[in-house]
Amino acid sequence: MTRLPSLTIPRWLLVPAALGALLVAVPVVAMALTVDWREFGPLVTSEASTDALWLSLRTASVSTLLCLLFGIPLAVVLARTTGAAATLLRSLVLLPLVLPPVVGGIALLQAFGRRGLLGDTLDVLGLEIAFSTTAVVIAQTFVAMPFLVLSLEGALRAAGTRFEDVAATLGAGPTTVFRRVTLPLALPGLVAGTVLAFARCLGEFGATITFAGSLQGTTRTLPLEIYLQREGDPQAAVALSLVLVGVAVLVIALTRARRDSLVAGAT
Template sequence: MTGRSVTSLALPRWLLVPAALGTLFVGLPVVAMALSVDWGSFGSLVTSDASTDALLLSLRTAAVSTMLCLLLGIPLAVVLARTSGTAATLLRSVVLVPLVIPPVVGGIALLQAFGRRGLLGSTLEVAGLQVAFSTTAVVIAQTFVAMPFLVLSLEGALRTAGTRFEEVAATLGAAPTTVFRRVTLPLALPGLVSGTILAFARCLGEFGATITFAGSLQGTTRTLPLEIYLQRESDPRAAVALSLVLVAVAVLVIGLTRARREPVGGVVS
């Protein structure tokens, strides 16, 4: 198909007013936070021992949690995209639960499952494994809240790509695993990349489920959002500075995600 330039649709001018107000509503608090930062001491505020420990812990746990999201979320997204019916609808509803419940409720649910007296936690306790209020609990909490972002993004990409090429590969004699590895995943790669980036960002920003399920122990379970919450009472300047760090990460993530989705040079095929 011959490439053509994307043309802008004519929009009603009155839409610009509420659009501007919406932008102001979202952007003004971020701008206000940036203006209130003590830039002269910004470096010292974000590099204190507690802040550095929290940042490094957040990066480590977010990386591990994202890998778990990929390991569990890719098969789940493929199953959702390639099946239909009541069972698939029910499964999708279960996957969406972490998106719609408050994170603290998710933390309580994790405690009931993996806590010392939980459904699985009591068995793990007998085996000498304590999950709750450990670094492992941080990873589980982050994975719980972030995996739906990866699953939904990848499922949408798979549904958009369709099954034509997979059917052709199967007709030519390719095994199901080969079709999955050589056809399915490459077709959905943009959605997979976007979902992975969003999942990583969600892991970095997770607070409610983490503090409920993992607690707040410096160097062990106190991630950057938890450190910001504690600094808000003891050192508001440090809380603002650390918050700006998280905002910068969020902006970077959004930029990377949009760069993957938008056509280069505004041209589509």
């Protein structure tokens, strides 16, 4: 990693930077210090805990794939278009970032619930989305996709259109330009957005419990299990919280290493 000259960083910034780092680190360290490590294994390997963990990993993976499927085209459209329509679309796509998750869950319930806007149509097709594993995936995708769109759009705007224009003048079609030029240029931003989306899916709580409920093995993800254990068994809640933190840190570290290798390869 290249070290910046110390003169480029005002020394007074070190104090708020250190306080910000402590604000994040101290609560995590406090959890690690207060958990009963002798009982850690039994606490995190109970049937309810393992069901919740595997459900979280499965649904977060599927939701992240959906974020990629829908988010990449959205980010490209927003990065390469201007005007009032693009501004309105961007505001709509980023709306889940500022909405309370519970409000997002209510909105999803009004859209896909049995008595929702699409409820009758879904009943005719024999589909029941609300309070199912599918509802968990939809809720996670709803709240996480803006993170991917925001990261990728920023990377695309930073990359500019010069190389795309050159490829087009050489005869490459729009799909070829997108596949061979646009995506490789924005790959570090895409990787970062994917990590953020997965982490957001993994930690989603409010929209999930509102739209999907809390059924063990079906809709009760790890954040929901932690919330339920908080009242009855605080030690189990702390232990499961550390598991969630550990999984998130592992995913971020692995993807960060992959992103650094991509950047190094590009340079």
